[in-house]
Amino acid sequence: MSKKLVVGNWKMHGSRAANAELLKGLLEADLSASAPRSNVAVCVPFPYLGEVVATLQGSAITVGSQDVSAQAQGAYTGEVSGAMVREFGARYAIVGHSERRSYHSESDQLVADKAKAALAQGLVPIVCVGETLAEREADQTEAVVGRQLKAVADTLGADLSKVVVAYEPVWAIGTGKTASPAQAQAVHAFLRAQLKAAQAQAVNVPLLYGGSVKPDNAAELFSQTDIDGGLIGGASLKASDFAAIARAA
Numbered sequence: 001m002s003k004k005l006v007v008g009n010w011k012m013h014g015s016r017a018a019n020a021e022l023l024k025g026l027l028e029a030d031l032s033a034s035a036p037r038s039n040v041a042v043c044v045p046f047p048y049l050g051e052v053v054a055t056l057q058g059s060a061i062t063v064g065s066q067d068v069s070a071q072a073q074g075a076y077t078g079e080v081s082g083a084m085v086r087e088f089g090a091r092y093a094i095v096g097h098s099e100r101r102s103y104h105s106e107s108d109q110l111v112a113d114k115a116k117a118a119l120a121q122g123l124v125p126i127v128c129v130g131e132t133l134a135e136r137e138a139d140q141t142e143a144v145v146g147r148q149l150k151a152v153a154d155t156l157g158a159d160l161s162k163v164v165v166a167y168e169p170v171w172a173i174g175t176g177k178t179a180s181p182a183q184a185q186a187v188h189a190f191l192r193a194q195l196k197a198a199q200a201q202a203v204n205v206p207l208l209y210g211g212s213v214k215p216d217n218a219a220e221l222f223s224q225t226d227i228d229g230g231l232i233g234g235a236s237l238k239a240s241d242f243a244a245i246a247r248a249a
């Protein structure tokens with residue numbers, strides 16, 4: 001993996017006016033200079049997909065959703081299919097973010113089914129895995145992320161090589177506590193080995209780190225052997241911070 005991938009996760013933030021301001025800042029930051037070294041994307045709330053795609057047309061920044069249904073279509077009130085997301089010009093869909101696993105009780109298998117549906121409908125799933133603080137302290141980090149990844153590997157088979165995986169320790173998300181580069185690298189190396197063992201081609205799956213990535217820690221994290229980029233929450237809401245992180249890649 002040489003080219004880095006830096007993805008913003010806006011979560012449930014924004015308004016049409018705030019988005020316009022943020023995107024204006026990103027376009028003015030002109031990330032095309034770093035385009036040979038990094039791909040940049042923003043994952044936005046569903047209602048804004050069309051407008052954000054239109055605003056970013058012709059720029060180096062692509063767009064994704066923050067979730068997607070495991071179903072293709074039908075009587076699933078409130079769900080949004082991958083085909084709908086794709087139709088609005090998005091390229092990525094985050095699946096299995098820890099906030100969805102914990103607040104919406106998403107199981108490992110549901111996350112795997114969402115990844116499968118996203119792929120079937122032309123999106124690249126960004127599959128999130130990560131342990132809680134209690135799990136880390138109980139020395140369960142590898143067991144937890146290994147179990148989360150295995151559900152995806154078993155469900156996707158040969159298509160495992162087409163996903164992006166994001167390691168996001170739950171204790172580092174939005175807390176200002178970042179995994180040290182060495183801690184993150186250790187888990188990424190474990191995930192890389194698991195991917196390779198599951199499917200030879202999957203050794204090249206981009207592995208993003210997420211959890212309090214900021215302009216001042218991004219470069220060191222991204223310099224680790226098995227860290228291929230980042231999934232950025234809070235800092236993706238400020239154009240200057242997100243642009244600085246993208247440049248660090």
Ligand code: PGA
Pocket residue numbers: 009168172173174175176210211212213231232233234235
């Ligand atoms: P954070 O969020 O950068 O605000 O910690 C990361 C994420 O939840 O994807």
